[in-house]
Amino acid sequence: MNIWQGIIIGALFAPSVWAATTPASMDQDLAYQLVESLTVEVGPRIAGSEADRRAVQWALNKFTQLGYDKVWTEEFDMPGWTRGQASLEVVSPFAQPFVLTSLGGSVGTPKAGIRASVVMFDSIEALEKADAAAVKGKIVFINKPMTKDKSGSFYGQVVAARSRGAVEAAKLGAVAIVIRSVGTSNNRFAHTGTMKYDETIAKIPAVAISVPDAQNLAKMLERSSRVELKLQMENQLEKATSHNVIAEITGTEKPEEIVLISGHLDSWDQGTGALDDGAGVALVMATGALIKQKIKPKRTIRVVLYGNEEGGLLGARAYAAKHHKDLDKHVLAAESDFGAGRIWQIESRFGDKALPFAKELQQKLAHLDIALGGNSTYGGPDVSVLAQAGVPVVALSQDGTDYFDYHHTPNDTLDKIDPDSLKQNLQAWLIMTETVANSSVNLRH
Amino acid sequence: MNIWQGIIIGALFAPSVWAATTPASMDQDLAYQLVESLTVEVGPRIAGSEADRRAVQWALNKFTQLGYDKVWTEEFDMPGWTRGQASLEVVSPFAQPFVLTSLGGSVGTPKAGIRASVVMFDSIEALEKADAAAVKGKIVFINKPMTKDKSGSFYGQVVAARSRGAVEAAKLGAVAIVIRSVGTSNNRFAHTGTMKYDETIAKIPAVAISVPDAQNLAKMLERSSRVELKLQMENQLEKATSHNVIAEITGTEKPEEIVLISGHLDSWDQGTGALDDGAGVALVMATGALIKQKIKPKRTIRVVLYGNEEGGLLGARAYAAKHHKDLDKHVLAAESDFGAGRIWQIESRFGDKALPFAKELQQKLAHLDIALGGNSTYGGPDVSVLAQAGVPVVALSQDGTDYFDYHHTPNDTLDKIDPDSLKQNLQAWLIMTETVANSSVNLRH
Incomplete structure (x- = not known):
């Protein structure tokens, strides 16, 4: 044997x-x-x-x-991103504030904020197929829901809007991107997480709104083709260090x-x-x-x-x-x-x-x-x-x-x-x- | 017949x-x-x-x-309360921010905020029996949970801490009051609602923290007898009007x-x-x-x-x-x-x-x-x-x-x-x- x-x-x-x-x-x-x-x-x-x-x-x-x-740490360098204040509100025609969160790594807005009308897409794939004329100067809104399962297998499909939505939207001339939270709850929380830029493409601010807010925004867009949002956000990026902490038996x-x-x-x-x-x-x-x-x-x-x-x-x-x-x-x-x-x-x-x-x-x-x-x-x-x-x-x-x-x-x-x-x-x-x-x-x- | x-x-x-x-x-x-x-x-x-x-x-x-x-309105005068920014954080020994909401009608804090240690009570009744020596100069924390039922019958018992907690705490010399949210969910939302002052008693700021934050604060108090909080809050009160809207068949x-x-x-x-x-x-x-x-x-x-x-x-x-x-x-x-x-x-x-x-x-x-x-x-x-x-x-x-x-x-x-x-x-x-x-x-x- x-x-x-x-x-x-x-x-x-x-x-x-x-x-x-x-x-x-x-x-x-x-x-x-x-x-x-x-x-x-x-x-x-x-x-x-x-x-x-x-x-x-x-x-x-x-x-x-x-x-x-044995117990020790191992230091490494990293970009240190700090979340600042952020607000997103509907300016017209249905003025009200949204619950949002900055996506990790996002740049902020100019101090006066960014005000623009919204163009909605069902997914990042739909955004990628869009005409620049429909997107230029607008705030892109990706409204893709996520389904629950035991292994979280739908995360990968939905999170692409968070990871690379800002790059795809900026390629078409968008001024900011708002995504529906990558999450499975209808609680009014916005879901953060890291996002990426491409150094060759303009860096636009990226935020997530809660699922109820995404549903609300979609209903506004059923009622009006011109929904204007105002986004203000302060984030900081500077050099930082962190550590792996390691211990052994x-x-x-x-x-x-x-x-x-x-x-x-x-x-x-x-x-x-x-x-x-x-x-x-x-x-x-x-x-x-x-x-x-x-x-x-x-x-x-x-x-x-x-x-x-x-x-x-x-x-x-x-x-x-x-x-x-x-x-x-x-x-x-x-x-x-x-x-x-x-x-x-x-x-x-x-x-x-x-x-x-x-x-x-x-x-x-x-x-x-x-x-x-x-x-x-x-x-x-x-x-x-x-x-x-x-x-x-x-x-x-x-x-x-x-x-x-x-x-x-x-x-x-x-x-x-x-x-x-x-x-x-x-x-x-x-x-x-x-x-x-x-x-x-x-x-x- | x-x-x-x-x-x-x-x-x-x-x-x-x-x-x-x-x-x-x-x-x-x-x-x-x-x-x-x-x-x-x-x-x-x-x-x-x-x-x-x-x-x-x-x-x-x-x-x-x-x-x-027939459709008409009937105007009435009212105090107009506006919620401003608010933050509550643990300063020491376990520095971290809490999710809070101002209670409706609450005064704000001085611009620099209020920093003081916490004294916890299980209920407003326990606060009312407390010695002033234990409360004076502190932030009172009332940590009373609420039970669910079909008719909401537990609301009345728990909401007293929100309605008149600021008055009872101020009578004993507290500088602010923080209540556990009057609600039945463990979602990290703070529950607002109206509170009252007594014109003969000092008006102290009053806020609610979410249930998870209340549980967290209680666990901090198990570990340390001196937990310091910092509260900053801006609210406004001015004369306003509102309307009843009435229609008839x-x-x-x-x-x-x-x-x-x-x-x-x-x-x-x-x-x-x-x-x-x-x-x-x-x-x-x-x-x-x-x-x-x-x-x-x-x-x-x-x-x-x-x-x-x-x-x-x-x-x-x-x-x-x-x-x-x-x-x-x-x-x-x-x-x-x-x-x-x-x-x-x-x-x-x-x-x-x-x-x-x-x-x-x-x-x-x-x-x-x-x-x-x-x-x-x-x-x-x-x-x-x-x-x-x-x-x-x-x-x-x-x-x-x-x-x-x-x-x-x-x-x-x-x-x-x-x-x-x-x-x-x-x-x-x-x-x-x-x-x-x-x-x-x-x-x-």
Whole structure:
């Protein structure tokens, strides 16, 4: 019998130490305690801000208190974007204010604001097909709704309006862009998130309005072909730095082999970053700490709290650049960054010969109602950078049905986390991480 | 057989014209069309504002278009309160901003703001029992949650902190008051509403924070006995006027006898006033118009859209003062001001001899799943002024389970109205209003 069969049989007959021995103890609450601490004691922590620096200090302190063997930070440079005041109102014919948020990275307006009439499109694809004559001098409004599902699979389709809408609108001569929030709730919150410019195209201000406001604006446009808006916005961009915060439980047999588990420490500034990504930060911090309390793992468990995920995976890129010579020693990388819903699936990106190990992991997680998914996951936003560099990844897929109700809005607060779901997440992270860290499996292609 | 028995038997065997003959027609959608028009074309309309004046013009135009026989306004003087910028942040030890709203009528702060530490109370009753030494120089925080129910019966208990918290806190030397939002949702919205001062007590600024922020602040106070807040707020108070907008379908047999149905035209400024009280405005406007299309009522149907309900029933008081000599000709008064949930009960405040008529009304509404309630209703906020003056009232009680999730927050928008529930409301209003307007019943004590 080969090693894989042995492991699989072992898995079937020897339930994980976590499943078998962890009672309803303090341990199970550790992730909740950590995310509560982060959201209450630090709160929102946009990358490069003073709050971000406090979050880094919070993480260093917690890692130390939790008994990690090594704790350090890795600094990186980044563009530091600061949100200023913003307002958007209908000037005529139906004067009223809208609830908006600046998109991350957007330029502001002239101090007097921008006043122009609106032209609406159902999608960025429709905008791209438009005549410049219909767009020039106007405020483009993209009114694309987003559908809910467990895996958030509609996000990618809708978020394009946010990411590159300003560039496409500016190509056609628009003076600003307003998008319907990329989210699934009809709460009157506007959904922020990062957007991009093209250095060769005029940079126009970009904002999102809440879903009820988008519906309202669409109804105005049914009544009048000339709806005038006024946008005022003050944002700042300057050089800044942020940090990845890293901590390790040193492996006893193969300390140079790294099992990397991660989340991102920065958050958008509208909520308190509970779901995105306080929960992920808390889960991976708790995972390393609790494993150390119970066993001495053979491989090193490295917990990485990335900085500036929200601005475009800047911490993840800095990590990959700094550690590019050691990436072949990264046995596995994984990330929690999709809220705090129950984990329902494990996906992998392993070499073909390692596929039985994915099945083994799933069997150890089966009592948590976790099924086996495919072998083509990107692993999560930050970890995708490592996956692209050839590091094997797993994704413990969370139920994200409600994630885009809260994500990137003021509503991303601690009360949206279900403590029981977070416990189930923690169990899965403990089992997965321990299993890999205590094995000698090679997961590469 | 007396007249009541005849009416009751008639009711049992002759279903209302509305129930029997109204198909799924435009008529049924009229209330939705009206509330859509008001929220899209006017939007928020705080009493005394320019938007309030546009709302008055909107109502005059709509009443005229709908074929009412008489349409007019009645002006009244009022204090005009304008919300300015406001911010509330934790200064130490856990610096972060809170989501807040000024309470209606609150004074602002000095330009530099007010910075002080927080003292928390579970309720206004606990505050009232406190020692001045514990409160003097501090910001009082009242952290009382509100429970949901169909009839909103917990509102009265919780709203006292909003109405008179500033006075009670100032008596003990507090420099400001922050209340947990009077609402039942954990969405991160702060709930506004009117508050009162006592001219003999110092006027201190009063704000509400959202439920997640209140929970966050309570958790900070578990961790630190000295949590410092900074409040900055600019509000204005000046003399203003508003209007009641009134329209009539003139009675054919007893035009001097008035069946008054009503809502209030003003709204708070955070949402678009869809549930509070666009729905009520739309329902009563549609009711008179649709009755006129089908029958010639014997009594006059008077539709009153009160101004400035939110500031303290000012339009209702002005109406009662102006019409005090005619109140004995008011056969009945009723109001819709509790959102747009399905009507589940009819309550009355009739003379004892008229109680069979309450039962008759209920029997005509039974096919809409409307039960008979008691005979001690106050009729609704504005109509309570008439009830106190001896005018008989009925209340078509709406299911308000979710009402305080939205009420007085930015989330009071059109999408929160269920069109089917609004249709059921309209049917009930049509049946009730027609029945009273076409009868000669005396409902008085």
